[in-house]
Amino acid sequence: MTSNARTHSILTRLAAATAAVALGLGMAACGGDSSSDASASASVSATTAELPKLEGVTASGKLGEKPEVSFKAPLSAENNAAAILQEGDGDALVNGNRICMQLTQYGLTSGEEVATTWTDDVPDCSLILDEDNLPGDASNATLGQIANQLLTGKKVNTTFAVTINDGNDEDQSYMLVATATSQSKDYEVAQGKAVTPPSDLPKVTIGDGGKPSIDMNGYKGSDKLVSQTLIEGEGPEVAEGTYGVVVNYTGWLLDGTQFDSSWDRGQTYDAVLQNMIQGWQEGLVGHTVGSRVLLVIPPDLGYGDQDNGEIPANSTLVFVVDILGKY
Incomplete structure (x- = not known):
């Protein structure tokens, strides 16, 4: 240790x-x-x-x-x-x-x-x-x-x-x-340099309140983790060993069904990385505070063959995550 x-x-x-x-x-x-x-x-x-x-x-x-x-x-x-x-x-x-x-x-x-x-x-x-x-x-x-x-x-x-x-x-x-x-000072919403993602990924739009929405754009998922910067923030980096991050996020299944959103709860989420699914642990490292990140998480880095109610077994998960702070 x-x-x-x-x-x-x-x-x-x-x-x-x-x-x-x-x-x-x-x-x-x-x-x-x-x-x-x-x-x-x-x-x-x-x-x-x-x-x-x-x-x-x-x-x-x-x-x-x-x-x-x-x-x-x-x-x-x-x-x-x-x-x-x-x-x-x-x-x-x-x-x-x-x-x-x-x-x-x-x-x-x-x-x-x-x-x-x-x-x-x-x-x-x-x-x-x-x-x-x-x-x-x-x-x-x-x-x-x-x-x-x-x-x-x-x-x-x-x-x-x-x-x-x-x-x-x-x-x-x-x-x-x-x-x-x-x-x-923690960010209230992602801000920084906009990054154009590859055209074959899901398309993300942001509403007036900051909540993201998504068009899957015919996307069928990936057997590997996708961690795509949408906005590159200017804050400190989420490095290996970072304990936690403050985020706003929304998560969807590949069919476009939303299963969770901190935006809907009206409060940010303190994500202790060691307690998060592997896709979050790996996918947020290397990004900076202020960034908005598109994560595509294959089942083996998500919930695997577990059925979590709104998330069926063997689901690919799609998240948009605003990194607002780290600790």
Whole structure:
């Protein structure tokens, strides 16, 4: 297991321990949509809780690089104790932007580093800064709410620490040190350079609201994956190892029957790639944020011989996917 994968695994355990909604690549491991942020916001009371103060932890080193974190182990700290360790020197963090953070995890008992995203340089970009989604109860605050509170009004390269201590098992007592290394705004719709696809592929048109429609154009499918750029975006690339992407999409069978559409639900979809069908995992890699992509997925890279109700067994699937963000 790589250090990056191990970090994801540990953060998944943290999510279970703290019922976290946001912050941490593994914390959206089942996939989902942007409604999770809304539900978290709805649970926050009008009064913002004061978090327990984390004492005895310091950080040094060049801002924007992995900090040298010092504390005396074993460290006794309340659950959700937090502190700003380094004030950032970059641009001001903007409400509504996606915040990318490099994470390092330490055992409170051992004092040892458990895992880090710095090694593979694959930051966690799962947090959308939401100044209204703040802790209403410090003991039950999610990591996303804590991050919102600590990062509101701060700058890029700010480093903070938070402890997770459920009081049941020392192996579940950790400190997460996070550095906000960059920020970006998710696209609302694909935008960039239009690309003319081969004439024998299905023809895609876009309505006024942005939802795609399709004319199969006599297309009979392919026994190989087709991943055709329709719009080439200018954002970061969805690379091997990307944890998730924020998308709008519509899917059809080869006869033109629509079986699913995030557009119809009126909300984007957070697609954790490792949980998606193989055709999505392979077909979106190499494309950039802002892109619109036509995917033709043969059965062996889709649902194979499974009958999924609206998707019959051995179906070729056709998707149009707008890549609006990555994390």
